[in-house]
Amino acid sequence: MRARMHFQEALSGVLSGMGVAWPEKTVIEPPKDKKFGDLACNVAMMSAKALGKKPREVAETIREKLLEADTDNVFSAIEVAGPGFLNVTYSTLFWQRQIQVVLDAADNFGQCNLGQGRKVQVEFVSANPTGPLHIGHGRGAAVGDSLARILRKAGFDVETEYYINDAGRQMSILGLSTFTRLQQLFGKDVQLPEDCYKGDYIIDLAREVKEQHGDALLSMPEEEVVEICQQHAMTSILDGIKLDLETFRVQHDIWFSEKSLVDAGKVEKTLSDMQANGLAFEKDGALWFDTERYGDDKNRVLRKSSGDLTYFASDIAYHDDKYRRGFDLVVDIWGADHHGYVPRMKAAVQALGRKPEDLDVILVQLVNLLRAGKQVAMSTRSGEFETLADVCTEVGVDAARFMFLSRKSDSHLDFDLELAKERSMDNPVYYVQYAHARICSLKAKAAEQGVTPGQADMATLAGLDTEADLDMLRLLDQFPDTVESAAKSLGVHQIGFYLREVASSLHRYYTLNPVLAAGEATLVASRLMLLDAVAQVLRNGLDLMGVSAPDRM
Structure with missing residues (x-):
């Protein structure tokens, strides 16, 4: 216990x-x-x-x-x-027993029943399917996926979701961008409009449309060709996003289409309900949400005088749909530039008959990508950005995920590509993974010498009585509390902080306390058991971060 x-x-x-x-x-x-x-x-x-x-x-x-x-x-x-x-x-005896607790629980060590089965939805990434994922999306992906793992470990019933923004202006711009590039491929002298997407990937998408449909496109109405371009571009980009996330070890249980929400009439139904309940009103030909009653600084438009719906209208209907699916808590992970959107969404949640705390928003700050000490400029619209896939190829998924989770999500992060690739103790992911590999190497060496830890009985564990032993055991005992604290505060960075502390303690312990050369057989066995428990905790913690625990490095 x-x-x-x-x-x-x-x-x-x-x-x-x-x-x-x-x-x-x-x-x-x-x-x-x-x-x-x-x-x-x-x-x-x-x-x-x-x-x-x-x-x-x-x-x-x-x-x-x-x-x-x-x-x-x-x-x-x-x-x-x-x-x-x-x-x-x-007592020393109490701490020695923690070895048995860790090893008996094995992969389940760290579990708690904080959530008591409460249903939680974590919606994250949800990038517009207008281009490849960049490293900013990668940080949000790592935070969302790790949070879902932590919440499950803490006893919550978790479902993850990606909201596909496949309706509205951004999709129209994507279609127009691809159509313009298609016209250029057919030899027409047309310029790409200023607000269109300029990345080379748009040219590749246009080329794919041309290869699929050929000259038949020339005889089609322009409106039909633009629609073909838009659908192909969106589908192709979304397939790429799914592949990138799979490679990044991120799993979404649900891919929810904004267009399906609109087409099913759920947005209009939600707005009608709000009007019926006196929460929305007509003014100057537009439909407004009375957010001031919930503490917002001004009321917000739901439907413009032109008849076009705002993003806010769709978002309210989307969250209404979430709660109707039975979630007790909804967690949204957004870019930090959406901080002003939080109060109005909290107001919307209250208008839907829920408590404001039934919605929690995690803001993810920007990532400054550094190469040779210089910041890499990134802009999806201009086509100048480092894709998540490229970064993972260069530094590896483990390093990318660990780096993204190395600081609080609402703090700016400098991602140093050169540091992430270093095989040195200055690289935090290497530092932690090496601690696990070091123990595995020691166990392999012990096996070669015919030394095995045996059973974690109290007679053997009695050898763990130094202050260094007890400090290590106290630290291992903190892992379940760290998981619970991370789940309570939705602070995924706490796991990485804890693992670095464990790795630091392991490296220090290993340097000052001989294991195979400890002398007495029971002391060798007891220290091997202690390190076995350390390795188990490192594995469990790294798994919550979506990072592997290698046996050798």
Whole structure:
């Protein structure tokens, strides 16, 4: 049983006997200074009022009852500090048992039931199918996929979705861009309009249309040819996006078409419902959403006076559809330039009869791609960008994903291509993967010498009694808490931070504590078991990041 969980259950038992429910604001966490023990808790201060006693007096009573119930000597010390904090130090035996916990759980170590089966939808990437995915999309893809893995590990029922923006102005521009290039291929002297897509991939798409339909295109009405160009370009680009995401180890359960939403009349139905409920009104020939009532700085247009729907109208209908599918929580992952869109979507969610917290938005900041210290300029419209596929080919999927997840998603990220390719300890993904490979290499060497760890029995594990051993065990015990914290805060970067700490501790431990040369056979066996548990945690954590754990490097 993990330390925090064990402490909480022990405290809950004591409080129950005292006739007090678990206080909501109770916090259990490692103290900032190790000298104060393994965990500290403020439960005495939080329950003092209910008991009508001073916090320190309550803490002393809880301490006595914890010690009375500790027949297995799990605690080596329980102290009352300050105004009533309870500081506990766990016994060496307790920490040694964590090896069995990790190895018995194996790939399931780190799981928790925070979600209790709640249905969550994570919608991410959702790039317009107007060009290949670039590295900005890649960061969002890594964040969304890793978040889904973390939430599943934390006990949520997760479904991932890609929203295909296949309706509206951007698709028209794509069709016109491809049609113009097609005309040029037929020898016509036409210029590409300024707002069209200028990448070479548009020429390739036009060439494919020409090869498929040939001269028959010349006798077709222009409107029909533009439609053919638009459909071919969108389908081809979307197929490329799906392939890139598959290569990037990203899985979407659902690919949802915006056009299907419009064609089925769901957008108009949602707008009619809003009008019927007094949430939308006509003004100056346009339809407006009364977002001011929900704290927005101004009301927003849903249908323009021209009759065209706004993106906001489709987005409201789309989220209405999401909630009708039974999701308890919807998580949208957007580019940071959409930050101003968050309040109005929160308003829309409330208009749909949901709580604002039923929608969570993760903003992903821009990626500055560096090559030889210089920033690479990127613009999809101008055709100047590094595609996600090119970056993965150059540095590898593991390095790309780890780098994308190395910082908080709402922080700017400098992606150094040269660093990502380095086989050095300065490269964070190499640093963590090498820790796993190092353990695998040591185990292989041990097998060659006829040394095997054996069973993780307490007699063997008794050799793990140094401060270095216990520090490593304490760190491994934090993995489930890290997963739970990442799931609660939707902070996927926490896993990478934790893994770097584990890797750092492993490299330090390996340098200062001989394993195969430890001498006594039981000590060799116990240290091999410890490293086996470290390798398991590294594998489990890397899997949450969508990064492999190689046996050799």
